[in-house]
Amino acid sequence: MSFLKNIFKKNTKEPRKLTQVNQLLIDDIIVLTDSFALPESLRQQQFQVKAVNSYEFEDKVQTEWALVGTNALEIFLSLEVDDVTELKLSLKIQHEDVEQLFDLDSFAEVFDEPGNAFLDRQADNSLTSMWSSEQYQQSTFAKVGYFHRKDHRSENLSAYEGKDSGEQFELYSLYNEDQSKGVDIEVWQDGDTEVCLTLFRPITDIIDMYPAS
Numbered sequence: 001m002s003f004l005k006n007i008f009k010k011n012t013k014e015p016r017k018l019t020q021v022n023q024l025l026i027d028d029i030i031v032l033t034d035s036f037a038l039p040e041s042l043r044q045q046q047f048q049v050k051a052v053n054s055y056e057f058e059d060k061v062q063t064e065w066a067l068v069g070t071n072a073l074e075i076f077l078s079l080e081v082d083d084v085t086e087l088k089l090s091l092k093i094q095h096e097d098v099e100q101l102f103d104l105d106s107f108a109e110v111f112d113e114p115g116n117a118f119l120d121r122q123a124d125n126s127l128t129s130m131w132s133s134e135q136y137q138q139s140t141f142a143k144v145g146y147f148h149r150k151d152h153r154s155e156n157l158s159a160y161e162g163k164d165s166g167e168q169f170e171l172y173s174l175y176n177e178d179q180s181k182g183v184d185i186e187v188w189q190d191g192d193t194e195v196c197l198t199l200f201r202p203i204t205d206i207i208d209m210y211p212a213s
Helices: 002-012 097-099 104-111
Strands: 028-033 048-056 061-069 076-080 085-093 116-120 135-148 167-173 181-188 193-202 205-211
Touching: 028 116, 048 076, 085 097, 085 135, 104 116, 104 167
Parallel strands: none
Antiparallel strands: 028 048, 028 205, 048 061, 048 135, 061 076, 076 085, 085 193, 116 135, 135 167, 167 181, 181 193
8 A cells, every 4th residue: 555646646736845854744755764774664664644743841842743654553753953853753662562671660760760760671572673772771850841732833832821731741761872762751640651662863764755735
């Protein structure tokens, strides 16, 4: 199955120009490289943007694109802007995946002040293979953020508390030695905890982009 056939059928007028990752909108498509540095589930896959969300922190607002692949894999994409801009690819994993990857007593130390936990990988499964690293060191402890189901590039984020203020959470992050892989843990106000494995990759891993309109 290809997302592209549907796009080309719909387009009868001049297509929108799409040259930068930060221009992606809902229904746009990206194509990833076939590099063996990527997990097999990402290699040469097409991913379509299903939602655009915003993560608001005290020091920045970050765009998050929710993507679904032709292989039905759901991942999240954001841009990590430093000296060099990188792709940050995130894969949400379940409790049983966490239990297989890490010793749960060690994992619980992530939530202990001052936030200096080390995690050693126990074992991968078919989902986490090539997403995980042998060891992680904690770098972020209980950083407060707000999640908005809005695209801050085109919609204003409310500066006030209330129903439009976004969903508050605390972020805990760990990285491997060369900061090419990480673990992000989001703890929400209702106690729900979400765990993502993250990959940091060069922008050139996206080899093509197709606008939906």
